[in-house]
Amino acid sequence: MATDSDKKKIVHVHLPKDEIYTTTLTAGKHELVADEPERVEGGKDEGPDPYDYLLMALGSCTVMTVKMYARRKEWPLEDIFVELRHNKRHDEDCKNCDDEKSKIDVIEKDLVVKGDLTQKQVDRLLEIANKCPVNRTLLGDIKIMGSIEHT
Structure with a gap:
């Protein structure tokens, strides 16, 4: 008998031609919308961008x-918040910082x-907080296996 943990979790993402x-x-x-901000040509800012969703996954976890x-x-924890920021920068011991x-x-x-x-x-x-499953996934070895189907 299959349990919920035996089932593959599937997220469906669709970007229509129009x-x-x-x-x-x-x-x-559950249905959500992702978009690029208006400062990106063609972006309509109708939803968070992909990095926002990445941060939201980490924050909610x-x-x-x-x-x-x-x-x-x-423990008497009354409330909890987390604020997250993502950026790209040179590592502290950068040898090729240019x-x-x-x-x-x-x-x-934070x-x-x-x-x-x-x-x-x-x-x-x-x-x-630093041991939540998404945090551990992001810091661990990750393999993304892609495939494509042409119809």
Whole structure:
């Protein structure tokens, strides 16, 4: 008997021929829209851009993981926020800093927690935040296997 964990998770993404960038994303019964900002030629800013979705995936996983941990420990976590930024910049020990190709992706993740927590609990929540599954996926070895079908 197949369980939910045995099933492959499928996200469907569609960019119709009459759109330049506005894309429909479907995950189960949930539908979202992605687009490029208006400053990008053809962008209509009708939804977050792909990097926004990447940051939202990391952010939502982070706050869910931290809240789950705090609830399990019965810690007085009242509220939690995370702000994320993505940019490309040279690594601190860059040897070819004039080369655009030497830039790396950097995600800054600032966590804000509210509640009557000790400093030790706050420090532990940061450790837990950095162990959320999406965080671990982004930092781990990743293989993306692509295929194409022509109809």
